[in-house]
Amino acid sequence: GxxxxxxxxxxxxxxxxxxxxxxxxxxxxxxxxxxxxxxxxxxxxxxxxxxxxxxxxxxxxxxxxxxxxxxxxxxxxMESDNLGGVGFGVLRSGQDENQLAAIMQYGHANAGHAHRDRLGIEVISGGKRVVPDAGYPTHAAEHPDPPVWEKNTVSHMCVVVNESRQDTSDEGELVRFAKGVRVQHIEVSSPRAYLGIDTYQRGVTLVELEPDLNVMVDLFHVKGGWAHDYSFHGFEGEFFTDGVSFDTQNGGTLAGPQIAYGEIYDDPELVEHARMPGPPGTNGKRSYGSYHGSGFSYLYNVARGRLNGQFAGNWKDDEMGLRMLVPEGVAQEVITAQGKPPNKPSSPDHFDYVLLRNRGDSEADRLHSIFAVVCETFRNQPRITGVDRLSASSEDAIGIKVSWEDGICYLASNTGEGETVTFDEGLALDGGFGVLTLGKDGKARWGCVSGRLISLLKATVSGPGTWRGTVREVDFEGCSVVVEPSPGCERPPCNETLAGSNITHVWNFPVESVSEESGSYRLKLGAERLRIGRFVIDEEIEDGLSTRTWIHREWEDTEDSGCHYLIGARVAHKGRLWEIEKVYPRPDVGGHRFVFSGSIPYSGPDYGDPVIFDLGPGDDCVMRQTVYQEF
Structure with missing residues (x-):
């Protein structure tokens, strides 16, 4: 609410x-x-x-x-939830003042009010925004602050790649979502956040270590490019650090000692266009909204240090404290700086930022980072005593060890497929994600796995692995699908999330029930409808339809034209179900032109106007079940 x-x-x-x-x-x-x-x-x-x-x-x-x-x-x-239709996940752990919540927004958002923050998160604890998203910008008119800083990737809790904002605000693809007694988890890949980057994937986990001790573990996998900057900031309050010796930069901003606050140092053409008379669009004048750079000149009071051990960033006021713990081995450099939130009545003078930085060869363009951060909120004193990174047998995997007075929690993540990964201290994972906890006596207490197993010494949690199949039929009004399991897969699980795609279009829905139908299975989806749009026909053309209905008010036919999420979706029209191959804006007359790639018979309801559906026969689908076990 x-x-x-x-x-x-x-x-x-x-x-x-x-x-x-x-x-x-x-x-x-x-x-x-x-x-x-x-x-x-x-x-x-x-x-x-x-x-x-x-x-x-x-x-x-x-x-x-x-x-x-x-x-x-x-x-x-107050349980965790994933709204696949809009691409919004909320994790909740604990109760009342001990409650910890994390929010991730990963759906498409290409309208003018979108920010460049795919996979960005906000963290709330005990009713307080401890990692706040600043929200609405200061200015709604043409001004550099919103696009260069307030809407830019770096001001949000995201990873900045190659010192530039995200290329698009297109939808991410849900990898897994799990809610259990002690573990809440969401993992999303956003392959179009930065075009040409191999991996941009975030897994956020809330773990209840004790009834009054909940922590967030944030694992962000990035592969490709030459520069990765993980950006984090806490709430207004006293800020101090432990574990790293910092050298204070002499003036300037994160963009450099000679770069002034707010200077658009990485787009000189835009600076020249800003001096041109008239509004943007006049004689080719660019808008500040076309800025694609880093926004680093809005971060000031910069200090830098090398990460040669565990680092802790701390934010504290009279209500509570927030502690950000970073293990050795996930970043080359730690940077602290200050940045101003939008000028609103509730805004403080500044937020204190921590950036974890990795740099590689700009020509090789193959930098690989797995950023790992553990967050704890507390009323009196923090209770986490240590966070360590465990070496892994695969470069796509990471293991994290979280220690507190009464136990140890091991968490493992792997973006690769089809191999068992081994870690330090005897930890092993066959799957994408798993958790194992030990008590003070060293005995296993509980664990979970999304995959086939997670094990440590004599403690093992086993799972069925990933279920895969193909959509064969869709009941568009009854919101159900008939799926055929892939070879080696049997009955699909219930009460899990079904994620599907046809290469270009992705979707996900909760599964409410499963029933067998002649070797296949009918899955009742937790959705009120599968329609995601409709439009009025302006003209029927050879390879599709034209409409004056605006789907997104984006003018240019670019990679970021706002309608990518419709590519691969289906259109029901005149008894046929068409697959959308491309969507072009029509700036001269308004609306869009749909290009279709093929069709199959459609026997569903006739809505009069063409209707867009989220999925259709032939889509591949997966369910990554999470299994919990007490010892």
Whole structure:
């Protein structure tokens, strides 16, 4: 029920806000009991329904109406969730003041309000934004601050590649999502964040080590390019570091000692265009929104140090503390700096940033980084005593050892496929992700694995591995699919996430039920509909359709033209189901031109106008089940 600061949303950088006005609209539209419960908890009844100007046009909600609708929901659900349709994941661990939550936004967002922050995360603990996304920028008009800094990749909790902003804001591909008693996990690959980069994949895990001790483990795999900068910042408060000796840079900014604050040092053409008369677009004048550089000149008070042991960054105020722990071996250099959030009433003067930096050969363009960060929040004193990186037998894998007074937690991640990876201290992983914890006595307590096994000494957690199949039929109105398992795979699991693709288009849905149908299986998907769009035909052309309906208001036919997420989706029209091969904007008349690559018969409902569906027959699909075990 709280409002995350995704792109141009969120006005309060300190505390998440309960958006009761929007919840009221959602309840009126959908009638969901969870919305009714949240409105009751927020006392949004009678005249208190009027939270915005738009609310004046709706009938006030009554207590009887909300209590009747929410009678089977005792409280707002506080479990982890993944909304595959929009590409939004939220992890929740712990309760009340011990609750830790992480939010990841990975869906397509190419409208004008998008930020260059695919796979960016925000962290909330005990109701406080401890790793805040600053949200809406200072200016809505033509100005350098929003595109060069406030919307740029470096100001968010992301990895900057080759000292430039992300190339696109296109959708990421869900690798796995797991929610359990003690482990919450989401892992997403974003191959189009930086075009030409081999790997850009993030796995975020919340682990409940004790009922009052929850930690976040962030593993970010990046392969390709010559420069990788992992950007992190905490909330307003006292900031101090441990474990690294820093040399303070004499003036300037992160862009260099001679580069002034806010200077557009890496795009001189844009500086010249800014001096031209008239608005952007006049005589070819570029907008500040076309900036593609680093934004490093907005980070000041720079200090640098080498990572030769464990590093700790600490943020603390009167309410709580945040500790960022970085093991040796994941970065060459640690940089601290300050950056200003958008100028809003709730904004502090600055945020304190920590950047983990790796540099490689600019000609080889083959730099490989696996950034590892463990975050702990605390009220009195931190309890994590150490974080170590474990050497792995594969360059695509990393092992992390987290120690505290009463035990040890081992976490392993591997972006490779089909091999068992061994780590220091006898840890082994056959799969993509796993956790094993030991008590103070050295005995295994519990573990989980997404794959075939994770083992340490005599403790082993086994799993079925990855289930794979192909979509053969789709019930577009009933929101179910018939899938055929791949050779070696049997009955697909229930209550897991089904992720699918046809190379260009990706999707994912939760599976609510599984039933056998003549050697194949029907999966009921947790979705209200599979339609993702519709449009009015302007003209039928030889290889597709033209429409004046705007799908995205992007003018140029570029890699970042805003409609990539539709490529590979299906269009139902005149009894045929067509696959979208390309979408071109039509700036002269408005709307878009769809180019189709082929079709199959369609026997679903006739909606009158063409309808776009998220998936179709022939799509490949996978489920990466996570198995939990107590010892």
């Amino acid at each position: 709280t409002l995350p600061s995704i792109a141009d949303t969120g006005a309060n950088v300190r505390y998440p806000e309960l958006d009761l006005s929007s919840l009221g609209k959602f309840f009126r539209g959908y009638g969901w009991p969870e919305y009714a419960r949240a409105l009751l908890d927020g006392d949004t009844i009678g005249e208190k329904c009027f939270r915005s100007y738009e609310d004046l046009f709706d009938e006030p909600l009554t207590r009887d109406e909300l209590e009747s609708a929410s009678k089977d929901v005792a409280s707002w659900p």
